[in-house]
Amino acid sequence: MNNKINVDMLSEQNAVKLSALEEDYSYLSSRLARENLDIEALVEKAQNFQIAVPSWGVGTGGTRFARFPGIGEPRNIFEKLDDCSVINELSRCAQSVSPHFPWDAVDDFKELKGYSDSLGLKWDSINSNTFQDQVDQAKSYKYGSLTNTDAKTREQAIEHNIQCIEWGEALGSKRLTVWIGDGSNHPGQQHFQRAFERYLDSMKTIYGALPSDWELHIEHKMFEPAFYSTVVQDWGSNILAAMELGDKAKSLVDLGHHAPNVNIEMIVSRLIQFKKLGGFHFNDSKYGDDDLDSGSLHPYQQFLIFNELVDAEFRGQEGFDPSYMLDQSHNVTDPIESLINSAIEVQRSYIKALIIDRDALYEFQDKNDALMASATLKKAFNMDVDSILAMARYRSGGAIDPIYSYRQSEYRAQVAKDRPAMAGSGSGIV
Numbered sequence: 001m002n003n004k005i006n007v008d009m010l011s012e013q014n015a016v017k018l019s020a021l022e023e024d025y026s027y028l029s030s031r032l033a034r035e036n037l038d039i040e041a042l043v044e045k046a047q048n049f050q051i052a053v054p055s056w057g058v059g060t061g062g063t064r065f066a067r068f069p070g071i072g073e074p075r076n077i078f079e080k081l082d083d084c085s086v087i088n089e090l091s092r093c094a095q096s097v098s099p100h101f102p103w104d105a106v107d108d109f110k111e112l113k114g115y116s117d118s119l120g121l122k123w124d125s126i127n128s129n130t131f132q133d134q135v136d137q138a139k140s141y142k143y144g145s146l147t148n149t150d151a152k153t154r155e156q157a158i159e160h161n162i163q164c165i166e167w168g169e170a171l172g173s174k175r176l177t178v179w180i181g182d183g184s185n186h187p188g189q190q191h192f193q194r195a196f197e198r199y200l201d202s203m204k205t206i207y208g209a210l211p212s213d214w215e216l217h218i219e220h221k222m223f224e225p226a227f228y229s230t231v232v233q234d235w236g237s238n239i240l241a242a243m244e245l246g247d248k249a250k251s252l253v254d255l256g257h258h259a260p261n262v263n264i265e266m267i268v269s270r271l272i273q274f275k276k277l278g279g280f281h282f283n284d285s286k287y288g289d290d291d292l293d294s295g296s297l298h299p300y301q302q303f304l305i306f307n308e309l310v311d312a313e314f315r316g317q318e319g320f321d322p323s324y325m326l327d328q329s330h331n332v333t334d335p336i337e338s339l340i341n342s343a344i345e346v347q348r349s350y351i352k353a354l355i356i357d358r359d360a361l362y363e364f365q366d367k368n369d370a371l372m373a374s375a376t377l378k379k380a381f382n383m384d385v386d387s388i389l390a391m392a393r394y395r396s397g398g399a400i401d402p403i404y405s406y407r408q409s410e411y412r413a414q415v416a417k418d419r420p421a422m423a424g425s426g427s428g429i430v
């Protein structure tokens, strides 16, 4: 295996941290035993939890105003994979990468697949991009892509999505995620119904090109780049489109794509109920599509989402198999550190949701005991599961303290020698 982090150094660092971990673990083990919970089973669950990393997340992001590049930023998909490998080697819960095309397109996809194999990485959802114009593109997306009033422009956008499926097949992916920026900036600019009809028409062609074992994930977003109306603006439009297209079409929930204060966990529950929950783009936000680090602002909301997910798992809900991914933009941190932390924060929400006493919760719900129902959730949320996560990483060959080990490795300084500073990156402002 092509390791980016020195294995011997990692074991030395782990050795320093091991006795404290064992102490915390043994305390938590007896604490959980009192609740009839087996810590070993939880560690196994944590070891099996995986969340994909977005290829565009390993470069420094930016805002509408500026982008301040970091040092040693990856210049192409191969270097992005190197960084993703570091994230996985230390966290052991981020085995796959979600590429964005054409940003990550290469001439030789076999070579790319060979490289990801050598790092032990897999490919998650393919993301198409018809929200920007590429240099040699015939038709502009200024007034929309899949919903453009011009048929030739729609065809070009459809073709790009079909091309993405083909590239995805070469990489062994099984999903296409479509997010479009189409919409309008002025009242009256766009006929709502006609635009959505054009969207469905275009998506039907893309859906028709899906291999039989693929899924098509639809991502909605409330606003931006269109500021008055967006064609796939909310989970309502999203699920309507997914229902119209067929079983292989599902809705994707990006946490930053809703109006402030929206009850996202309830949307998740509805999507689960109608077998339309495709997956997630995890991030955190305060004002809009901020793309902040997962769990950095609203860890309780993230936990409540996992409460719904674990509930579906617990009840054996038919057809329930959502995919988890991060979708963040890092402006002031080292993206590798943010992505490691975020993957672990999502994993933490999952483990905490697993320790909710579900039978007790159902009973309190049935008896309308609001206080105790809510306290049942809070009890699980307040449990410090850190040693479960650290033990899971350690047993899977990762780092007990990933940020410590990452800094000790001096990976960023090493790669910076071969990666000159860049004024802009392919991913630009996400």
Ligand code: RM4
Residues within 6 Å of the ligand: 056, 100, 127, 179, 219, 221, 254, 281, 289, 327, 430
């Ligand atoms: C969008 C959306 C998509 C991502 C782009 C880069 O806001 O979240 O998932 O592909 O950003």
Ligand code: MN
Residues within 6 Å of the ligand: 219, 254, 281, 327
């Ligand atoms: Mn997203």
Ligand code: MN
Residues within 6 Å of the ligand: 221, 254, 256, 257, 289, 291, 327, 430
């Ligand atoms: Mn977004």
